[in-house]
Amino acid sequence: MNRLVQRLGWPGTIALGVVLVIVLVAVFAPWVAPYPQQGVGAPNVAAKLSSPSAQYWLGTDHLGRDMLSRIIYGTRVSLTNGVLIVTFSLLIGLPVGLAAGYFGGWIDEALMRGTDIFLAFPALLLAVLMAAALGPGFLNSIIAVSVTWWPWYARLARSEVLVLRGQPYVEAARLAGVSHARIIARHILPATARPLTVQAALDVGPALLTAAALSFLGLGVLPPTADWGQMVDAGRKFFPARWWYSAMPGLAIFIVALAFSVLGDALRDRKGGASRGAA
Amino acid sequence: MELARYILRRMVLSAFVVLGVTFLVFIVAQVVPSDPASLYAGPRPTAEQIEKARQELHLDAPLIERFAGFAKAMATGDFGVSYKSRRLIAEDLRAYLPATLELAVFSTGLALLIGIPLGVLAAARQGKWPDRLGSLSSIAAVAMPTFFLAMILQLIFAQWLGFLPLSGRLSREISITAPLQMVTGFNLFDALLAGRLDAFGDAFRHLILPALTLASYPAGVAMRLTRSAMIEILERRHVTAARALGLSEPRILFSHALPNAMGPALTVIGLSFAYALTGAVLVEIIFAWPGLGRYVSEAILAKDFPVIAAVTMVVTICYVVMNLFIDIAQALVDPRVALS
Amino acid sequence: MALLEIRNLSVAIPTPEGDVHAVRSVSLEIERGEIHGVIGESGCGKTMTGMAALGLVPKGARIAADRFHFDGEDLRENAGRLRGRRIGMISQDPAAALNPVLSIARQMDDVLRAHRDMPRQARRAEAVALLAATGLPDPERVLKSYPHQLSGGMQQRVVIAQALATGADFLIADEPTTALDVSVGAQVLALLRKLVVERGLTVLMITHDMDVIAEACDRATVLYAGLSVETGPVGNVLQQTGHPYARALLAALPDAAPHGAKLAAIEGSIPPPRSEINGCAFAPRCPQAMPVCAMQVVPERALAAHRWLCHLPEGSA
Numbered sequence: 001m002n003r004l005v006q007r008l009g010w011p012g013t014i015a016l017g018v019v020l021v022i023v024l025v026a027v028f029a030p031w032v033a034p035y036p037q038q039g040v041g042a043p044n045v046a047a048k049l050s051s052p053s054a055q056y057w058l059g060t061d062h063l064g065r066d067m068l069s070r071i072i073y074g075t076r077v078s079l080t081n082g083v084l085i086v087t088f089s090l091l092i093g094l095p096v097g098l099a100a101g102y103f104g105g106w107i108d109e110a111l112m113r114g115t116d117i118f119l120a121f122p123a124l125l126l127a128v129l130m131a132a133a134l135g136p137g138f139l140n141s142i143i144a145v146s147v148t149w150w151p152w153y154a155r156l157a158r159s160e161v162l163v164l165r166g167q168p169y170v171e172a173a174r175l176a177g178v179s180h181a182r183i184i185a186r187h188i189l190p191a192t193a194r195p196l197t198v199q200a201a202l203d204v205g206p207a208l209l210t211a212a213a214l215s216f217l218g219l220g221v222l223p224p225t226a227d228w229g230q231m232v233d234a235g236r237k238f239f240p241a242r243w244w245y246s247a248m249p250g251l252a253i254f255i256v257a258l259a260f261s262v263l264g265d266a267l268r269d270r271k272g273g274a275s276r277g278a279a
Numbered sequence: 280m281e282l283a284r285y286i287l288r289r290m291v292l293s294a295f296v297v298l299g300v301t302f303l304v305f306i307v308a309q310v311v312p313s314d315p316a317s318l319y320a321g322p323r324p325t326a327e328q329i330e331k332a333r334q335e336l337h338l339d340a341p342l343i344e345r346f347a348g349f350a351k352a353m354a355t356g357d358f359g360v361s362y363k364s365r366r367l368i369a370e371d372l373r374a375y376l377p378a379t380l381e382l383a384v385f386s387t388g389l390a391l392l393i394g395i396p397l398g399v400l401a402a403a404r405q406g407k408w409p410d411r412l413g414s415l416s417s418i419a420a421v422a423m424p425t426f427f428l429a430m431i432l433q434l435i436f437a438q439w440l441g442f443l444p445l446s447g448r449l450s451r452e453i454s455i456t457a458p459l460q461m462v463t464g465f466n467l468f469d470a471l472l473a474g475r476l477d478a479f480g481d482a483f484r485h486l487i488l489p490a491l492t493l494a495s496y497p498a499g500v501a502m503r504l505t506r507s508a509m510i511e512i513l514e515r516r517h518v519t520a521a522r523a524l525g526l527s528e529p530r531i532l533f534s535h536a537l538p539n540a541m542g543p544a545l546t547v548i549g550l551s552f553a554y555a556l557t558g559a560v561l562v563e564i565i566f567a568w569p570g571l572g573r574y575v576s577e578a579i580l581a582k583d584f585p586v587i588a589a590v591t592m593v594v595t596i597c598y599v600v601m602n603l604f605i606d607i608a609q610a611l612v613d614p615r616v617a618l619s
Numbered sequence: 620m621a622l623l624e625i626r627n628l629s630v631a632i633p634t635p636e637g638d639v640h641a642v643r644s645v646s647l648e649i650e651r652g653e654i655h656g657v658i659g660e661s662g663c664g665k666t667m668t669g670m671a672a673l674g675l676v677p678k679g680a681r682i683a684a685d686r687f688h689f690d691g692e693d694l695r696e697n698a699g700r701l702r703g704r705r706i707g708m709i710s711q712d713p714a715a716a717l718n719p720v721l722s723i724a725r726q727m728d729d730v731l732r733a734h735r736d737m738p739r740q741a742r743r744a745e746a747v748a749l750l751a752a753t754g755l756p757d758p759e760r761v762l763k764s765y766p767h768q769l770s771g772g773m774q775q776r777v778v779i780a781q782a783l784a785t786g787a788d789f790l791i792a793d794e795p796t797t798a799l800d801v802s803v804g805a806q807v808l809a810l811l812r813k814l815v816v817e818r819g820l821t822v823l824m825i826t827h828d829m830d831v832i833a834e835a836c837d838r839a840t841v842l843y844a845g846l847s848v849e850t851g852p853v854g855n856v857l858q859q860t861g862h863p864y865a866r867a868l869l870a871a872l873p874d875a876a877p878h879g880a881k882l883a884a885i886e887g888s889i890p891p892p893r894s895e896i897n898g899c900a901f902a903p904r905c906p907q908a909m910p911v912c913a914m915q916v917v918p919e920r921a922l923a924a925h926r927w928l929c930h931l932p933e934g935s936a
Contacts, residue, residue, distance in 0.1 A: 116292075117299030120602075121595050124557035129304065129591045132579045133311040209424055213561055216426050217576055232427060236565070240434050250427030257422035265418060516715035520778070523673050523710075524730045525703015525785050534729065538720050613720045 012266025041224025082208030097157025205260025308588035377464025379570035383555035398505025420499030497551030643845035659842035674698025707787030713774035851925030861927030
């Protein structure tokens with residue numbers, strides 16, 4: 001515990017704790033949620049739009065469903081969104097960047113100019129266009145965000161490969177006539193995959209934030225599945241009189257994204273103190 | 280000379296990117312959706328109506344031909360007709376684009392104005408409380424969902440404190456009773472052109488909340504980038520050399536280190552502008568801002584693909600052009616950029 | 620009274636793993652009008668000694684000395700004020716010492732503005748004069764340039780002109796020729812010699828290169844592991860070398876070895892910067908080490924102005 005705090009600092013350690021709790025909550029949602037039935041969508045109209053109380057800690061929505069239970073179930077969508085987006089993006093970006101960096105020449109040129117085109121779009125807009133074309137839905141919204149996300153990994157992978165390709169042991173392998181596939185599998189892929197996976201893990205927060213924006217626009221998971229972005233949007237009709245409807249899921253998104261970005265920051269900031277003139 | 284070559288190369292690349300963007304938008308808007316013809320034909324179309332729509336849309340033509348038609352239409356500013364309203368999209372854009380640009384420019388300025396000085400301060404007081412506070416708030420700004428921040432700001436400043444308008448671009452007293460003549464489409468400009476201080480103030484007050492919402496994330500990024508760039512630069516030899524030459528600390532900070540950090544600052548302009556253009560989709564709905572964002576979000580619900588495609592094209596081209604300017608500016612600020 | 624007097628200077632930098640003894644005990648006396656070479660391997664504390672005199676040690680570093688005075692003023696209190704007024708710096712890599720995004724004109728002007736109360740036009744003229752004084756052929760054109768448009772030698776001349784612009788009469792030159800071609804380096808050394816004579820400057824020349832000492836310096840001090848182990852007129856230090864380490868350094872010179880023979884390298888490595896040292900710091904590497912060397916405080920040997928620290932008696936080399 002002490003070593004953890006020393007490595008991550010207090011904010012980082014707390015963030016790690018929050019992330020772990022959220023993961024646990026997502027996994028054990030049916031046992032954690034006070035009203036699991038309402039969490040998966042069963043209406044409870046008698047109690048609609050109740051303000052937070054001992055019975056409904058975070059109030060209820062327009063169908064009377066317990067906000068806390070909905071939010072707890074929402075962790076599942078939110079986390080899978082984040083994780084799947086970076087996974088899909090890695091699956092596209094890594095091979096593209098590998099090929100571009102390793103083979104160079106016209107392959108590099110073609111692939112990187114291609115990624116440039118994707119990067120030329122303001123990201124959310126391309127995701128919106130893509131999601132609109134595919135139609136709303138859990139998987140579609142993830143695909144839509146991944147389409148805007150992978151070029152970053154392609155670039156990162158390429159720059160990693162460019163460094164590796166110049167290494168003497170890679171040169172030696174190539175001169176010794178080892179096949180491209182073998183060199184990539186043996187030397188390039190493992191060394192590239194590590195920094196990329198770290199980056200992807202750090203990107204889970206921003207990714208689920210983007211996914212939440214899409215579902216806020218009605219391009220995410222379809223009701224009755226609990227989804228935070230969609231809940232914020234649904235609550236707008238009752239805002240600010242029934243502020244909790246929008247505020248609670250909004251807060252949930254903020255806390256999760258904050259935990260991920262503080263954790264990411266703590267992992268990145270591993271540099272020592274700097275020196276400077278004393279006078 | 281190097282500079283001219285660099286600028287030319289950037290322009291060629293940008294043109295290429297625009298072509299690629301057009302192709303991608305074409306694919307996503309016209310090829311991916313399952314049945315554009317029935318959407319075009321209107322609600323509950325008959326088989327003949329759909330067939331007619333297929334012909335009007337040239338859906339049976341080869342892909343290349345369709346793309347050529349699409350690209351030509353985009354190039355000439357002919358964005359077609361909205362499926363839903365049957366209005367000319369180009370006309371809608373003319374009304375909505377200035378509102379979004381006004382918001383984007385204003386929020387970008389706000390982001391730089393907040394982020395850069397805070398970044399310099401944080402770097403100069405590295406590890407002390409202004410630095411810690413700044414880092415904390417910038418992390419929070421990055422993690423805050425735009426749409427949620429918009430609602431919080433509305434709640435605090437419009438609902439509780441009541442000194443800023445809840446939504447809209449102008450008060451009813453101005454827009455209905457004594458409307459502004461639209462010249463540039465930028466309310467602030469138009470108000471000044473007409474010498475209408477009341478309208479200027481009103482437009483300004485309406486801008487603050489949405490612009491602040493859109494500025495928070497880029498301001499956080501600007502702060503972090505400026506901070507880390509400044510810290511890195513303050514470690515450099517030429518800063519030590521400047522100290523050894525007896526230059527004063529403020530002079531070193533602002534005139535010997537900050538210009539070297541302008542690269543990141545310019546990057547932030549691009550990022551902030553892009554963020555404002557896309558964040559507009561979320562923010563304009565909440566603040567009832569009559570711009571492209573609200574226009575496109577309505578189009579999304581109606582599956583109005585020509586509108587979505589047109590907005591994506593226009594916004595992306597704004598963004599590409601903006602980035603081109605930034606690259607050129609970067610080369611002007613730092614002459615070494617043009618060499619790489 | 621010497622212009623710069625340093626007696627038993629130490630600089631310790633605290634780190635989580637313990638103090639780094641960047642400078643353990645350095646004594647130096649630099650007379651007005653001389654070029655005084657300070658020579659040693661990297662990590663011997665020569666640069667940190669210079670930075671201490673400029674008041675530019677890392678944050679938190681502790682400076683202690685029996686005497687640490689410049690022209691009678693205590694550097695521990697006044698380094699910040701003297702820096703850039705009386706004491707100037709010429710750094711190792713001129714490309715890094717100049718701000719890449721500002722024109723030379725701007726960088727010269729900033730220095731002049733900080734130190735001289737003159738109108739703009741006069742500052743411009745002064746900048747041209749200073750650049751010309753460093754032997755730059757076309758000062759007007761140089762002023763309009765950015766650092767990357769100049770060669771290394773020209774950049775170093777600009778750096779020297781900046782140091783002159785402060786009006787400093789004492790320059791700390793930290794490896795001023797290392798980043799340059801040999802012939803360009805020789806020109807820069809000649810320029811420094813000329814400026815010393817013409818302008819009455821005093822120079823502390825930090826270097827790891829015995830050639831630089833032989834070529835440009837009047838007196839020299841040899842540093843090893845943060846200790847000044849030998850000091851004296853260059854002729855004595857080079858020819859009647861007292862300290863075995865200084866002899867080893869000389870033997871490592873390409874010129875000293877017969878053509879085709881392997882260069883003499885010094886076996887072993889310098890003591891770790893965090894360790895405490897008893898007796899002679901060089902004893903573990905010294906070919907002439909005696910049992911006493913590692914245990915007892917090293918006595919100072921002296922022949923007139925030539926002094927060194929060694930257990931070996933004089934003349935036994």
